[in-house]
Amino acid sequence: MGVVHIGFVLVFSLSGSELPENIEELYQTKYKKILSFLYRHPEMRISLFVSGRILEWIEKKHDEIISICSEMIDRRQIEVLGGGYYEPAFPLLLPADRSAQIEALTTSIRKAAGKKPRGVYLTESLWDPSLISSFNTCGIEYTLLDSRLIPQNGFRPVSVFSPLVVEEMGKTTTVIPLHQSSLPRSGQAPSEYLEFTHTIASSGDSSILACVFTPRYFYTLLEEGWFERFTELLAKDDITSLTLPQRYLKQYRARFSAYIPAGCMSEAAIWTLEPFIPHTRVFSESMRPTVKDFLTVYPEARSLYSRMIYVSMLINQCRGDKLRKKAAREELHAAQHFAPYIYKGKGGISDRVLRGRTYRRLLNAEKILREAFDFKENAGAFDFTMSGRRDFLCCFEAFNAFFTLQGGLLFELDIMSNAANYCAAARHCAKDGSAYALYEKKMFIDHLWDYDDFKSFTSASYTGVPVFAASEYKELAFDRIKKEIRLTVSGVWGKDRLPVTLKKNYSVSENGVICQYILKNEGGQPLKAKFAVEHNISLPSIDGKSLNAEAVVCDARDTLCTESTYIRQSGISFVQLTDTASEVNFIFEPNESCGFYLTPFYTDLQTEDGSFVKQYEAHTCAFYWDVDLLSGMETEKILNFTIKTPKKDTVAKKTKKR
Template identity: 30%
Template sequence: MNSTKLVIGSHNHTPFGSCDEDFERQYRLRYKPFLATLYRFPSVPATIHYSGVLLSWLEQKHPEFLMILQEMVDRKQVELLGGGYYEPMMPLIPLSDRIGQIELLTTFLRKRFGKRPRGCWLPGLMWEQNLAGSLQTCGMDYIFLGEEQFRSAGLMGGAAERLALTEDQGKLITVFPVAVRLGSSLETADPREFVHSVSRGAEDGAERIITVFPERFASDSGDAQATEARIQALFEALSFADSRLELTTPARILKSPRSVRKAYFPSSAEPRVMYWAMDEERRKGYETLSALESKGALDGAGSFFYGAFPRQFLVRYGEANGLYSKMIFTHILINQLRGDKYRKRAAREELWKAQGCDAFWHIGDGGLHGNGLRKAAYRSLIEAEKIAREKGVFCPSVSPVDFDLDGEREYLFQGAELNCYVRTEGGSVFELDYLAKPWNYLDTFARRREAYAEGEIVVDAYRRSAFVDRLLAPDTGVSAMAALKASGGRCCALERYEELELDRQHQQLTLRNAPVTEGPFASIEIVKKFLLRKNTLTVSYALCNRGSKPERFNFATEIDLSFAGEEPALQRLSYLRSSAEAEAPLEVSELRGIDEVFVEDGQNGLTVALGSSSSFDLWVIPIRVLGRIGGAVRERYQSTCLMPVRPVILASGESWETRYILKFGK
């Protein structure tokens, strides 16, 4: 018997919502070089996963690629893996969606290649124990988990290089160990050294099973020929490996009987995912422990501490939780559909498109930092919601619901043209859907510090939304506000607004922010009323000085709106002053004494207009967030903050009122 069995794996996926240029570049640099080189080495078997998103694109753009893949499947050189069609984070999506996505990809593979997959790919190796039952129900016989996950399950030493068996509710599934670190080193290591290291036998003479999924072979220069040369060097080295090393696939391994140890794996993922799910403070502690482990100071105890559980992405990024909450809410709406199975199926497929993992995480590059990926997900969720609404039956409404699953109720205005979701924290609007396009104009992204950020950066203390109220010191300027260095003011973003009145019949909600106990302008009470009519959202304010002393301040409200980009073709800003219209630059600026401001949305072909009951000053602050996408760390556009500013002087007991009107249309 060969002492070491090596499984060469390849995971291939381009996220839903990526532009065609991104697909084509990945195809040229990654997908084509790997398969073309593998084709020339028929003695080297491989286990390959392609997401349904990618397969669909390949079928349309490069059918010749799938023809070659078909030939390699037929000659039993390639074993194809199943999984979720749109590459979802399996633990996060409802059971019925999980099963539906797996069956959708399984059906595609069976019809296109004549083979039903037996193995399931888990994005980021994300695992929760209850997955075992649903995966086995879908006909999946095996999965892959990383070496650290094996160790955390108590499979130490040689046991981390052998198969394991796990179960849930009596349903069993086999687990293959993935040598994550070895796979990462394979991207740059000398292939001959790699082959030599894996050819050695286990110390106890037992069989070793090593599975590697190299993250990337693509050349940093973007040279497809260089990429192909690196892959060829590996396959040549493997072709001449000594007899102790057997190249194989999971299906072949499972055909031979062997003793398998049973284990239960904690909720976890590959180390990179666990690392990036941590906030900055926890990451520092984790890095300290990791340094001690690398020096041997923990005496093997490193397997007992984690970075962060994968679901922590929903805590670290409020934007991810917002998208997750919308996904769960839409899932519930679709499940309430009765009688029309075609409409229900269409709604579900739109829902599944929005469940791709990339819009929910950031693992050092891309992910939810990508404005386009989030917008594609919201677009599909809004489409699913529209399909779920019955024509002639839907009635506009406002409902108190714990939408974002935080134990507090939010208020959902659902109109024929707009959705407007209001939270009591900050009394702000956190989702604003224009249904006709469809587009969530509050798909914003807060500025935060990532591990790769250097120097001083602007960090937001809250999720960016609309109608976030501020009482500013009279000498505060737009530059200080843009840099978040304004002092001597009161920010109401995290203050709790209480419900005064909910008028369901007229779709009105009135909230009150009581005076606070301390701080600047603490005696000011804010009452705001939300009214949704067709394509217009009106927010009315009444401010009252409940203190014994007069107060003088500037009242401002942040209104973030997110567009496809800041280029003139995607977004143009203009304003109306004394019946004269003029254009304004999309940069940190102040417009004085305007009557109305317009943002022309080039992507959706409509105009967003912000007006008021009287003229106002407007601060314009483009929100750009530092992030790494495609290896490049730079600031990228996320939203445009329009901030109406008005001077207010209130004597004790005096009140002041104003109104803002946000309108969407052509």
């Protein structure tokens, strides 16, 4: 009979880059009792992972924990694992950011505990073989990975209870498999769990059984007295013992060689096949979900990822001001926390507040970089969204406006004064898993409706096939000096499938956006429809109640209610939407009077206890005109969109110049 070494890992992590408001309460009611138990029981060996933000808080508020943990490290009771300072999704980062995140946490641990970590904990086992190079660069010797990521086949079975050596481009690291399905169950007798560990042991082998605890679950077992009874049984057992990863690897040098493709823990992987719908069978020879599958399934994750990579490249290109560059990099690293890029049944990418905080950090990083050099307004075209097509970026002192060919829409509107993306609305699912829309809920979305389509849209039940909104536009011309974008798209409308074309010309300036539309009836029958332009303005406030709306209706000013639906069939010549919290004004002026629709847009957010709450996403508005075109005829519509932001403090400006 061989022996089994149990490697328990206790992970203190965050659901986002921000500390929870009740962290002091968590410490007093749970964390403190856990640490006290460990200190009183030297036989309870365990590995700890503490995120950088929590470690930072401990050093400021409870430095006594540092002394206690240092003593337990000296008596070889605990081992502190490294990783990313802000718990990033490592496979999504550029190599420079991977190393910087690891080094930042390593430095903090070495200063606090006096010992450099040799292993890393990867949140959700977000793995990619390219990480091996970064681990080698940072002096990391091993990592822990979900055992379900280890390929198995009949020709060369690989033990999932032994360390594995994995290689990439001539560099290697050691992987210790994690077995979350083997976590002790609440209510399970310690003797039963001990018998289970005996089944793992095999003749002549030394197996390792590693699994991860959250503080909440560890505390639950602690309250049941489970660990005390289990350690008492271990003291009399010759087969099973507790160990620390580094100690185990020093004692047992035998390794299996294996190749582990990119992947992630199955608790996350089940959400990568279909938006917000779990699929239990996700691991097979032909299907191995990775963290990048989230980017293809969830458009909100793709948008956030694109923005993160863009800021990372801006920082790497910055030369000169090292202090500002460092400050910008810190904001970037905080925005690389894994949570807003994935979904696990609740929170994550579906949490609008979390997405908003991440965008704010990325925009703050860009603002700091602008201070580091003489910023000038500019425009460019490249594949920002990494979709294989050109996107168009227009950057000004007051705002950024990013356009895409998919839908021909404005997909990101960044107001720099309050570092907020007002184009961040999601289109994610309701409780039943159905999508709210078949297109991105952004700005300058084009529609051609009949009466039924219009009625269903204004009743928030639109399920028709969009004529233009879900189409890919073609680029006719782009002038980076004048900041003009000319696009076109073709489609068919109505039951008779009448061919129509739309030319869309953007002209962007420091004042805002002017969009010209030329709609043409290419069919042999008259076209009678409603042409509409939809906008989804996502306010940074949690509930969106900071929005004021005014309109000029038939030459009379009218104040609109923004907490309910407003519809006006005609007579609209001016609309002003104001974010009172940040004093940002959005002014819409059509070239001819039109109809107008305004309503708050909500999605369903699942909370920690499994219940659903209404979550504000944006205010949806639409400008629409009745069009009546004979065969071969066309009509022109123009929508002027003006952005007014708070003026800079002139006194501060003069002080800066001095």
